[in-house]
Amino acid sequence: MALSIYNSYTKKKEEFIPITPGYAGMYVCGPTVSGESHLGHARPYVTFDVLYRYLTYKGYKVRYVRNITDAGHFEEEGREAEDKVGKKAKLEKLEPMELVQKYTNLFHWAMKQFNCIEPSIEPTATGHIVEQQEMIKKIIEEGYAYEVNGSVYFDVEKYASKYDYGKLSGRILDDLLETTRQLEGQDEKRNKADFALWKAATPEHIMQWQSPWGMGFPGWHIECSAMATKYLGPYFDIHGGGMDLQFPHHESEIAQSTICNHEAPVKYWMHNNMITINGRKMGKSYNNFITLTEMFSGRNDLLSKGFSPMTIRFFILQSHYRSTLDFSNEALLASEKAFLRLWDAYRIIQSLKTDENSISVDEELDNKVNNLMDEFEIFMDDDLATPKVIANMFEIVPVINSIKDKQIASGSLKAETISRLQLMFRLYLEDILGLQDPFKADNKKFSELMDLVIELRSRAKSDKDYVTSDKIREHLNKIGIVVKDEKDGTASWTI
RNA sequence: GGUCCUUUGGCCGAGUGGCUAGGCACAGCUCUGCAAAAGCUUCUACAGCGGUUCGAAUCCGCUAGGGACCUCCA
Known part of the structure; x- marks a missing residue:
């Protein structure tokens, strides 16, 4: 039997036919580790964990790449963290990488709690600055990006004249051009719909890197393009993420990768819906x-x-x-x-x-x-x-x-x-489905102790000493252990 | 304003035109020292109006409500 998945790009269910028989490449947008994950974040990770498990069950050798966004549009969160810690003493600033480490650890811990299998590769944005810069250079060479004051922007209008920009997210470029939003750096862009590949950093910006365009940091979308290309190749099977990433993130990803690699990057786009x-x-x-x-x-x-x-x-x-x-x-x-x-x-x-x-x-x-x-x-x-x-x-x-x-x-x-x-x-x-035993009392000594308690209670019961048997049960109940008398006369317990 | 999605019984939530999704809660019964659990039974809904059809929760149109995206966002 064949797996069908809904492709957000074509808007229909399609049979999953891998690019390379027997193998499946899968990229999922990971967390921005500038803060703690919430319930909504759990959904894509659980969803794509199940997909990963199912593809594996189906016999595919899966390479599962999920990034950690630890750079870029990170400035404000960094400040927030600083404020909390450093409000009373400026000296107590959180080092950016300290913040990143903290929330990365917390994220990994949560994934473990959810029994999500670790991805095959978990690349970080800061670890791939070079790859991102190389990609930006190529896009400039191709003539689809331009530099202004140390920042580099992607020329969406030019791209749209040749490619189907907006297909994934159902967007129409003319509508985007009409939006009258005041955004930072708007005056630098040739067009409102253009997006940043590289941003020049002000001196206060904590995380910044040397680049051909001066000190700066990468745009949000480029990291996924660069890392997906590096580990899955220019054309790979599945790209997943939350629906809210369709635009502008994934739409931009398609545009960047298409120009850089001369082909559209993804065969099946998958998007999970939101938790409300x-x-x-x-x-x-x-x-x-x-x-x-x-x-x-x-x-x-x-x-x-x-x-x-x-x-x-x-x-x-x-x-x-x-x-x-x-x-x-x-x-x-x-x-x-x-x-x-x-x-x-x-x-x-x-x-x-x-x-x-x-x-x-x-x-x-x-x-x-x-x-x-x-x-x-x-x-x-x-x-x-x-x-x-x-x-x-x-x-x-x-x-x-x-x-x-x-x-x-x-x-x-x-x-x-x-x-x-x-x-x-x-x-x-x-x-x-990746579910696990909710009763984590596989501590041997504890189990044996419980066996003893249950046995004592059974003895009391058979002596019709219900005062004692009920006392045991009630007390166990109070500490969260439920005792059930079974039909065959035995008793079982669960936490 | 633009694009798109959604509206299911007390609650959550599947539903690809035709036969009871499922879960939780509630009620009754059975079992049981009691309790808990379990089993059985009951509750049978598709926002409103109109259309297509032998037949619609499911397709089409209109109306109303809710939401998402258009900006960081899982």
Whole structure:
């Protein structure tokens, strides 16, 4: 079966046919490490992590490049950080690279929490100043960029006369030229739609580099073009990022790379939609964002409690990546419960015994379960329809629970179906959707201790000493451990 | 103002013209020392108006609401 993905460039779903058979090159716009990541940022990283995992599952050798933007349009954030720290003492300034390091570390930590696989290459903008300058030089040579007062601008109008500028973002150049916005450096540009490839730096600007045009720093768009070209070549398979990057960032990327490399850079453009809050995009400019550390800890007025990274990952996967996803505490609570229930069933599946003498097979049920599993791949192939995969899993959950509670005979499913369930759930839940055990109590001593506590409670129960058994359960409950008495007389516990 | 998207049951959220997505919440029942969990059942919606069609949440038009991008933005 073949994977289809929605190509933002052609605006339709297309079968994924890699440029080089067996290989897939994928570039995803990474974070600007001038501040802490918020919930909205988590979405592309989770989305493209799933794509990465799925492509790998499909047998492709994937090179996944995700950049770290640690330079350029960074000035103001740098100042902000300075203010916080250095307000009382100017001497306590944060060194720019210190700031960058801090938020890079934090970003990596968050990605680990989300169980996102590390990219194959994670290039930084500051590490590729030379490549960016080389690219700018080429664009000047080609006649599509001009220098003014130490800054270099891309000539959009000239580009548009020959190429389809605006196709990706559905923009019309004439409209762009009409916008009456007052932007910095506007007077230097020949045209309002032109964008900076290199900006001359004022002495106060902290990060700046030597260049053929004087001291300065790279424009925002050029870093992705330079690094993608370097590591994936002039023409590569997939470029991903948030929808809000379509314009001007990705549109500009196409223009730069096209001129520099004499071909359009990307075969499939993929864009994830936004996470909203009260129907409004979560973003810095609206000041309505919740940082990831706040999400995890619950330290935010909009949250009634902290949510585990896996709950958030599951929440994201429950909606399709091209739809907006509205955040609310209530929705997160619902996802949390749902995820725990699903994972519970998954654990039960893994403990099911395959009964070879399956005399009492319920063919209809067996077929149903197999059909639901057949659809996992069909749904994933259809532009990563993770919500549908999850929905199908939930249809299987009652079957599993019923077998466990002996409401359905254990032989109702064929042995091979049970084996398949074990295989498929592990494959999809863990390997492809990238979800992990929410109960991180695999500490051995702790487990043994719990076994003892449970045993003592069982003994009290069998002595009909309910005062003691309830006391144990209530106390454990208070510290966040839930004890459940099972139908077969045993008890289980979850954190 | 321009370009585009969206509007689904109490909430979230899939939906590619025809058969109940799914989750959470609520209610009832079963199981159970109690509780929790689980199972079963109930709740069956597609902004409004008009059109196309044998048949529309799904296609077309209009109206209304919401939003995104046009500036940094995941």
